[in-house]
Amino acid sequence: MFRRRPTLPPFPAGGLLVGGAVRDWWRGIPPHDYDWAVPDPAGAARTLAGAVGGAAFPLDAERGYWRVHAPGGVQHDFVPRPGNVTDDLLRRDFTVNALALTPEGRVLDPAGGRADLRARRLRMVSEANLREDPLRAWRGVRFEVTLGFRLEAGTAAAVRGVAADLARGGLPRPAPERIRDELEALLAHGDAARGILRLEELGLLALTLPELREGLGMVQGGFHHLDVFHHGVEALHQLLTRFPDADPALRWATLLHDVGKPRTRGTNPRSGRTTFYGHDRGGAELTREMLTRLRLPSATVDRAVALVRAHMAQLPADEREARRFVHRRRPLLPDLLRLMLADREASRGPDSHPAIRHAYARAFERVLAALEEQPQAPRPLLTGEEVMALLQLSPGPAVGEALRAVAEAQALGEVRTPEEARAFLQARRVGDVPG
Incomplete structure (x- = not known):
């Protein structure tokens, strides 16, 4: 063996x-x-x-x-x-x-x-040991995934009992940093999605990521064949199947990308269809709260939040829009595409069909081609001082708006030299240039 x-x-x-x-x-x-x-x-x-x-x-x-x-x-x-x-x-x-x-x-x-x-059996030495340090309940789930073992029935029942007592306040909760370490070790494994489901089965997810559980039983319809909760777990599975090297921020963002849906659920008055308007922004706020509560590094939190906020970005329909997509979201690429692909592959609802999948794949190809064409942001054509002198501006938001407009025009190939950048700014009012 x-x-x-x-x-x-x-x-x-x-x-x-x-x-x-x-x-x-x-x-x-x-x-x-x-x-x-x-x-x-x-x-x-x-x-x-x-x-x-x-x-x-x-x-x-x-x-x-x-x-x-x-x-x-x-x-x-x-x-x-x-x-x-x-x-x-x-x-x-x-x-x-x-x-x-x-x-x-x-x-x-x-x-x-x-x-x-x-x-291949995971058995507690004693229930008293398990209760002496309740973190061992989370560790049991982590060992199930990382060792490929299974909690035997008596130990699983004891873990559920520990979770219930923790929820009632009958046992002291482990420090957030210790729970974070167990979750990070679990999430680092290729079978992490199974571990998330196991945390839910044993009553531990409610003590860890209660906001994620709000999607249980929330039917979405349309492109989705799973409820909100299981869709997030399936997206994590799809991500790790395709991108086993995904870093912690991307793994967290993929699991939590739709965590804002339960609190933004509504109904379109004309069609009667369920809506989740603004769930990307609401989900980003919840992601920050959840990961900060677990004491994750601020850089990991910030990137996961940014990915959740951007996951509904409209994919480009042509090469010019692909260059714009890359320019506006370059710091998140290619991870944002990986998250969006995992999200799409986790959806198999009645509105999904091969033509839509093909269009989605073509849009991805456009973005990747644009990213390959310009893997790094080009050197700015103008400085802030040059913009202020050219447009007779004082330091302020208008200067930044002008610089962003020039940078985007440069990314789209509309301006290539400082002279063309100056002409571009002089040809229109700064306030009319998209920022």
Whole structure:
């Protein structure tokens, strides 16, 4: 079932390898992160760092935890070796992590983790352990996806119980940063969409992204065959199928691109059809609230918000409009096209048919061709000072409007030199030039 077990680095003096590294080694997967239980964490960390050319530093000086960043992105953590190793292992989250390995190759397995590994089964060591740190509920979903295992029935029921108690305030909620780390690890996997559905099944999504759940059961019709919630999840699946290298901002934006629909739902009085006018803008605001709440990096939040806000952009019908599209949305490309493609491929409603799909594909080709033709924004033809002198303007919005008008005309091929740019501005009033 498992591959040949990889060679491990030399054991530190008196040390045991514990937890997930043993789990991965047993499955034949080279560990990327090593957890060592040793008599002298500081000494062991410094010795390893010196041997491999890494950097050793205290992770928690009070508890004696040390970490080494080794070449190749490998990480080694060192903690004091417990007096009773068995008791320590039985305080862990899942049986597949309650393992230790001795320097002689003997596996310590007090909870039956090796049997669960063979069965690809994720089983809690105890419900008390799960409740002691409720983040382990989210970790269980992450392990289901990243390990390809399945929570056994009793553990799944316990996770649902933890989620219910968290919702009632009966258990303390994990810090947002810890939940964020689990979600980011989940979203980084190619099967992340399944993980989102599993969070919902177990009652954890309501504690994490409640706004996303507002789309459950909200039928859209038209191009859509799924409700709002499941359409977003399917779009994430389509994205990761086609673009497995998508970065976190694009993954978040794809999952959340329609999160604004439930709060903008309306009805067209003439046709009686359901509408979601402004859901792109409303969804961008909700995306910012949700991702900020999870303490994501501001750069990731800003880009995800921008992608959600732009996902309804009208695709160009000809080459000139394609150049305009690229000029106006260059900072978001090609990610915006990837999001729009995933959105389109997640839609299979009654209004979808091959002719529309073909037109959509042709529009994408136009944008990509325009982007290839001009992969970077051209150097500006005029400076702000030159515009002010030419049009006798004081510093203010009108100057920026003029510069944007010239930049767009340059992108469309209407002006190519500073002289043509000056003539372009003089030929019309600045206020009449589209900005």
